[in-house]
Amino acid sequence: MKTKFKIIIGLLFFSLTTFAQKDQVKILKKIYAKEIITDADLVDYKKNATKYGDVAIEEEDKVYSEFYKSILPILEINALGANVTTMQKANFINMETISDLSSGLNGTLDFEKKTGKKLYTDKINETIRNFKPIxxxxxxxxxxxxxxxxVSQAAYLIYQLDKKDLERLYIAAEYALRAKEYDKSIQYYNELNALKYTGESTTYIAKSKVNDEYNAFSSLAERDIAVKIGTHTDPKIEKTPSRTGSIYKNIVESYIAKNDIPGAKKAIVDARLTNPDDTSLILTEANLYLKTEDFDTYKKLITEVLAKNPNDADLFFNLGVISSKSKDGQAEAEKNYLKAIQIDPKYRNAYINLAVLKLEGETKLLDQMNKLGTSPADSKKYDVLKAKREGLYKSALPYLEKAEELFTGDADIKSTLLNVYNALDMTEKAKALKAKK
Known part of the structure; x- marks a missing residue:
C-alpha cells in the first residue's frame, strides 16, 4: 500500500508539474505574440519565464525556457512603443543581452531544425534581421x-546570430588582434579561411536625385533600372579587394606576438602555398625573418618582392637598413637609400639614414683625437684625423641640407644640421638656420 501511495503521489506531482508548465508556456506564448505589450505583461512574463526554467527537465522545455528568458530584452524594447528612441533601446542592449540571445536563439533554431517542429524559427530569423542593427x-x-x-566579443556573438554575416567574424578577428587577444584572433582568422572568406566584393552605386547621395543597389540590373527611370545618375562600380593576404599576415603577426615562431613559420608556409604570388605574404614572411634576425633570408625575400614591384621605395629603404647592419654593407646600404629617394624624392628617413651612414665612424675618430697628446707627431696625427672627420661631415652635408629644405621645421633634422655646420665652422649658415622658424 505504501509503495502504491508513493507512486500515486509521484504521478500526481508529475501531473501537477506538467500542468503548471503548460500553463506557464501558454502565458509566455500569449505575451510573446502580442503586438502591444504592457508593463503588467512584462511582470507576468518574467515571473512565468523564471518558473518555467525552474521546472524544465525535458530537452524541449530546457530549450524553450532559455529562449523565453533570452528574448525578454526584445520584449522590453517593444513595450516602449513605436516611438522608442535609440537611447532607450540602448538601455536594454549589453554584452550579457547579446550573449544570452546568441545562446537562446541559436539553441532554439538548432532544436527546431533537429525536430522539424518550426514553432519560432521564422520569428527568430525576423528578430535577428530587425535587431542586428541595434x-x-x-x-x-x-x-x-x-x-x-x-568589440571583438560582441562582433563574434552577432556573427553567431547570423553566420552568413562573415563581415562580423572578420571584425571580431581584427579587434581581437587590436586587443592583443592573439589566440582569439588566430581562431577567428582561421575560421574565416575555413569558410573561404576573401572579403572581395562588388558594389553597384548611383547618385540619388533627391539628396545627391550615392545609394548601393543589390544588383547591376536594379541600379541600371534606377538610372533608366531617372531617379539616379552617375552609376559607378566599387570593388573591395581581397583581404586574404592581410588575413594570413595577421595570423602570422599573432603568432609572432605570442612569441610562437614555429607557429608563425608554419602559418606563413600554409599562406604561401595558398597564395604563392601574393607579395604582401612574401613581405610578411620577410618581416618574420627580420624579427628572427635572419638577414640573409630577409634580403632574399625582399629581392623577390622587388622583382615583382621594382618601384617600392619602402622596400629599398628596408634593404638599406639591413645592409647597413652588416660589416661591409655600407656601399650596398647607400645604393638602396639612393634608390628609395629616386623613387620617392621626399623620402625623409632615407635622407637621414644616408647622413647617419656617412657620419659612421665619427665617434671612433673623435676618440682617437682625444687620446692624442701635444707633441709635434701627435699634432700631425690630430690634423689627419680632423681632416677625415671633416670629410665625414662634408659627405653627410648634402643629404641633411636637402632634408632640411624638404622638411623645414623638423627639429631633429635642424639639430643635426646645426651640429654639422658648427663642426665645419660654417658660422653664417648656422646663424641662418637658427633664425629659421
Whole structure:
C-alpha cells in the first residue's frame, strides 16, 4: 500500500508539474505574440519565464525556457512603443543581452531544425534581421570607448546570430588582434579561411536625385533600372579587394606576438602555398625573418618582392637598413637609400639614414683625437684625423641640407644640421638656420 501511495503521489506531482508548465508556456506564448505589450505583461512574463526554467527537465522545455528568458530584452524594447528612441533601446542592449540571445536563439533554431517542429524559427530569423542593427550600434559605442576586447566579443556573438554575416567574424578577428587577444584572433582568422572568406566584393552605386547621395543597389540590373527611370545618375562600380593576404599576415603577426615562431613559420608556409604570388605574404614572411634576425633570408625575400614591384621605395629603404647592419654593407646600404629617394624624392628617413651612414665612424675618430697628446707627431696625427672627420661631415652635408629644405621645421633634422655646420665652422649658415622658424 505504501509503495502504491508513493507512486500515486509521484504521478500526481508529475501531473501537477506538467500542468503548471503548460500553463506557464501558454502565458509566455500569449505575451510573446502580442503586438502591444504592457508593463503588467512584462511582470507576468518574467515571473512565468523564471518558473518555467525552474521546472524544465525535458530537452524541449530546457530549450524553450532559455529562449523565453533570452528574448525578454526584445520584449522590453517593444513595450516602449513605436516611438522608442535609440537611447532607450540602448538601455536594454549589453554584452550579457547579446550573449544570452546568441545562446537562446541559436539553441532554439538548432532544436527546431533537429525536430522539424518550426514553432519560432521564422520569428527568430525576423528578430535577428530587425535587431542586428541595434546590436551593432552597441558595438560602435564600445569601439568609440576603445574597448577593443569587448568589440571583438560582441562582433563574434552577432556573427553567431547570423553566420552568413562573415563581415562580423572578420571584425571580431581584427579587434581581437587590436586587443592583443592573439589566440582569439588566430581562431577567428582561421575560421574565416575555413569558410573561404576573401572579403572581395562588388558594389553597384548611383547618385540619388533627391539628396545627391550615392545609394548601393543589390544588383547591376536594379541600379541600371534606377538610372533608366531617372531617379539616379552617375552609376559607378566599387570593388573591395581581397583581404586574404592581410588575413594570413595577421595570423602570422599573432603568432609572432605570442612569441610562437614555429607557429608563425608554419602559418606563413600554409599562406604561401595558398597564395604563392601574393607579395604582401612574401613581405610578411620577410618581416618574420627580420624579427628572427635572419638577414640573409630577409634580403632574399625582399629581392623577390622587388622583382615583382621594382618601384617600392619602402622596400629599398628596408634593404638599406639591413645592409647597413652588416660589416661591409655600407656601399650596398647607400645604393638602396639612393634608390628609395629616386623613387620617392621626399623620402625623409632615407635622407637621414644616408647622413647617419656617412657620419659612421665619427665617434671612433673623435676618440682617437682625444687620446692624442701635444707633441709635434701627435699634432700631425690630430690634423689627419680632423681632416677625415671633416670629410665625414662634408659627405653627410648634402643629404641633411636637402632634408632640411624638404622638411623645414623638423627639429631633429635642424639639430643635426646645426651640429654639422658648427663642426665645419660654417658660422653664417648656422646663424641662418637658427633664425629659421
Amino acid at each position: 546590436f551593432w550600434e552597441y558595438v560602435v559605442v564600445l569601439d568609440g570607448q576603445k574597448k577593443y576586447k569587448e
